Amino acid sequence: MDIIIGGVYQGKLDYAKAQFSLTDSDVFFCSECPVLDLTKRCIYGFEQYLRACAQSSILPQTEYPAETVLICEDIFCGIVPMEDLERKWRDLAGRTLTVLASKANTVTRIFCGLPQQLKP
Amino acid sequence: MTVFITGGCKNGKSTFALQCALSLSERRPRYYVATMEPPCDADELERIRIHRAARAGKGFVTLEQGRNLPVCLEQADHSGVFLLDSVTALLANEMFPTNAQPDETATERIAADLGTFLGAVEHAVVVSDYLYGDGIAYDPVTERYRRGLAYLDRFLAERCDCVVEICLGRPVAHKGRLPALEGKT
Numbered sequence: 001m002d003i004i005i006g007g008v009y010q011g012k013l014d015y016a017k018a019q020f021s022l023t024d025s026d027v028f029f030c031s032e033c034p035v036l037d038l039t040k041r042c043i044y045g046f047e048q049y050l051r052a053c054a055q056s057s058i059l060p061q062t063e064y065p066a067e068t069v070l071i072c073e074d075i076f077c078g079i080v081p082m083e084d085l086e087r088k089w090r091d092l093a094g095r096t097l098t099v100l101a102s103k104a105n106t107v108t109r110i111f112c113g114l115p116q117q118l119k120p
Numbered sequence: 121m122t123v124f125i126t127g128g129c130k131n132g133k134s135t136f137a138l139q140c141a142l143s144l145s146e147r148r149p150r151y152y153v154a155t156m157e158p159p160c161d162a163d164e165l166e167r168i169r170i171h172r173a174a175r176a177g178k179g180f181v182t183l184e185q186g187r188n189l190p191v192c193l194e195q196a197d198h199s200g201v202f203l204l205d206s207v208t209a210l211l212a213n214e215m216f217p218t219n220a221q222p223d224e225t226a227t228e229r230i231a232a233d234l235g236t237f238l239g240a241v242e243h244a245v246v247v248s249d250y251l252y253g254d255g256i257a258y259d260p261v262t263e264r265y266r267r268g269l270a271y272l273d274r275f276l277a278e279r280c281d282c283v284v285e286i287c288l289g290r291p292v293a294h295k296g297r298l299p300a301l302e303g304k305t
Contacts (some may be wrong), residue, residue, distance in 0.1 A: 007252025009270030047255070070126025090255060111285060112126065112270075114276035114294045 004071045006110035046072035054089040124280040126248040132289035141203040149200035151179045151225045155209035157186035189233040208246040227268035
């Protein structure tokens with residue numbers, strides 16, 4: 001699995017498409033629904049899936065095919081949210097991504113469109 | 121050399137940018153492109169005071185240019201060093217004109233202005249703000265501004281020789297090599 005992380009509007013999907021030769025048909029766009037289509041090579045908006053998991057108190061998927069490219073927005077850097085769901089979502093996102101990153105082949109942070117290799 | 125600097129609020133971007141501009145200028149003219157537009161509130165006036173004090177005695181000519189960026193080039197020596205602080209203010213000025221609706225075309229216009237600006241000068245240090253890591257969905261107008269600023273940041277990151285993130289005053293190079301700052305480790 002390859003993980004791409006970064007803030008909103010930073011160019012994560014553009015980078016993934018170029019780096020892994022993906023087209024839109026390879027991408028599963030997460031909505032606020034706690035189900036993933038792992039037949040698609042790329043999972044985009046993973047944070048939305050995690051939000052749905054937090055909302056439904058479902059544990060997120062931890063096993064992924066080796067070729068999966070997982071794209072998640074960095075939502076970790078604000079004030080601790082007052083609202084319960086927002087807080088649960090952010091905690092779940094941080095914990096889940098940290099575990100997944102430990103298993104991933106590569107972890108890349110996109111900053112202003114530029115890749116920063118965090119792993120290996 | 122062109123340097124793009126961004127990072128979190130009050131993390132030392134302007135201080136680093138100033139040092140960067142000084143180290144690039146040596147004997148070249150120094151220009152500070154000031155972008156904050158009056159009327160300013162007390163916080164903004166305080167920031168302006170701090171920024172003025174920081175560059176006092178360092179030989180900067182201040183060019184007040186809150187919008188229409190390329191205009192400041194008319195009165196300047198293009199071989200000088202230009203410190204532009206900040207893109208954040210430029211976009212806010214043009215997207216949110218006083219007593220008028222938000223201007224949807226501001227982002228594209230400023231991208232074009234920045235392209236003209238960077239094409240005309242040899243040495244520039246450009247400062248922005250990193251507003252993209254809190255997971256909050258803002259109202260549509262704020263979100264349009266945030267998307268616009270991210271677009272300008274990516275445009276600048278692609279165009280500039282060096283891209284630096286400042287975190288707690290420490291520079292992290294994302295592109296190119298960090299400019300050598302005099303007397304700094």
